[in-house]
Amino acid sequence: MRKRILVVDDDAMNLKRTQMILEKSYNILLAESGREALEKLKYEKIDLILLDIAMPMMDGLETFKLMKEANIDIPVIFLTASGYEDDVRTAISLGAVNYLKKPFFPQELLKRVSMGLEEQ
Secondary structure, eight states: OOOEEEEEOSOHHHHHHHHHHHTTTSEEEEESSHHHHHHHHHHSOOSEEEEESOOSSSOHHHHHHHHHHTTOOOOEEEEESSOOHHHHHHHHHHTOSEEEESSOOHHHHHHHHHHHHHTO
């Protein structure tokens, strides 16, 4: 059975691009906000989450903290355009399996996703 990946990003172009890169190998679900992601996690079996850090209303770090509080233990790879070292450090200290700076090369995304799924 194909692994299921939830991609969370407030930018529709980033969602589509990421989906196009991954859909040959994985089943992809999309969410445009942290709240939408948390809602999908209630009803869907997800194997890995790609989570944008910078989103309005609820950023990726807050979304990740709420996942942890709800005992949702799914590998998370953070996506960041900012490259702020503090954001990356915080994400890793919270338990993220990896991070990827946007824009990313398709091969790098596929490699990180594969590595993230192996950590399950």
